[in-house]
Amino acid sequence: MPKRVDYEERKDQIIEAMFRIIYQHGFEKTTLREIAKEAGLSLGSVQHIFPKQQDIYIFAMDVIYYRFQQRMEEAAQADKGGFEYAVGMIKQIVQVNSEEERIENDIWLKFSIMATMNPAYQGTKTAFRDVNYNFAKKILRELSERGFANPFNDIEESARSLTIFMHGLVFESVIYPDLYHDQVIEDEIRKYLKNMSR
Numbered sequence: 001m002p003k004r005v006d007y008e009e010r011k012d013q014i015i016e017a018m019f020r021i022i023y024q025h026g027f028e029k030t031t032l033r034e035i036a037k038e039a040g041l042s043l044g045s046v047q048h049i050f051p052k053q054q055d056i057y058i059f060a061m062d063v064i065y066y067r068f069q070q071r072m073e074e075a076a077q078a079d080k081g082g083f084e085y086a087v088g089m090i091k092q093i094v095q096v097n098s099e100e101e102r103i104e105n106d107i108w109l110k111f112s113i114m115a116t117m118n119p120a121y122q123g124t125k126t127a128f129r130d131v132n133y134n135f136a137k138k139i140l141r142e143l144s145e146r147g148f149a150n151p152f153n154d155i156e157e158s159a160r161s162l163t164i165f166m167h168g169l170v171f172e173s174v175i176y177p178d179l180y181h182d183q184v185i186e187d188e189i190r191k192y193l194k195n196m197s198r
Helices: 007-025 033-038 043-049 055-077 082-093 099-117 119-145 157-177 182-197
Strands: none
Touching: 007 033, 007 043, 007 055, 007 082, 007 099, 007 119, 007 182, 055 099, 055 157, 082 099, 082 119, 082 157, 082 182, 099 119, 119 157, 157 182
């Protein structure tokens, strides 16, 4: 009797293989054939689940988006008080504690750049930014309600500024990984939030 294949497990296997290739070699080498090889599967097995390259890219972006949302929800449960809560939440975006976290940041950045050149990915790219922007507004409201932020600051403008800061920190940590370990990231976040609270 043939072995029964868990469809979701196979999708995860393919996506993780794709992430490794993108991280190590970029999108140029990330073909369905290379993904199949990295996953230890036949090309037909990969194409059965993801018939076109675009299908796997869109699914992979959704996976990163889902993981990001999960991290946000988990971080939101550990409410340490206004300022510490804000620092902890922003650190969920700029993750540098493990190789897996750095890979996710790297891939998020590469997907974002790729999405600027391909209209098929615009929706997901926009959704990512909207989530980050709304997340920034949530942090600022929390800081304001607990007396850590200037209540007279324009929340929309401050959220745009915080979103730019977060994206910039992710970019820096991907481009210069040796310069950005967890404590450096945390120090930068604290400095930024303190300046914003004045």
